[in-house]
Amino acid sequence: MPDSDMVQTRSRLLTCRVAEQWLALPVQQLSEVVTPQMKTVIPLAPDAVNGLINLRGRILTELDLRKILHIDIDAEQTNYRTIIIETDAVENFGLTVDAVGEVIEMDAGAFERTPESLEENWKCVCRGVLKEHKRILILLDIKKVIDMSMPEQQN
16 A cells, blocks of 8 residues: 555554644654754755754754745744654654644545645645644655755756
8 A cells, every 4th residue: 555645544643833833744754753952063064954963873864844944943942853754765864843742643534635725835845734623734745855955956
């Protein structure tokens, strides 16, 4: 069954928030959630790269979702969380978000295509939306997030 088609009848998702928008990430793509780590800044790195973090001997690139989406950084925000993402295509990395919610289970019937009314920056990283009680969650597409974090490489 292809995961990208959301064929499963139920999916386990981690909810998180950036600015005022709630998001969801498939749990099977995540390793853990960590508090802010010391970073080594990488000179000339793309703007979305916060730096390198050492997580128990593993060196990971930390990407900032606010920077990727061109959302103003809250200078007073020091309580962010880093979600450790595991991918097959590239190395594992950390993705910073403002807050982490809970792990939820959603029925495939709650999944809907990306609405046209969604702001452009969110559309660029969205696989669709999920309606949960009184909120709408954007289902993040990790590959799109990674692609947006890198500078344009067009020939």
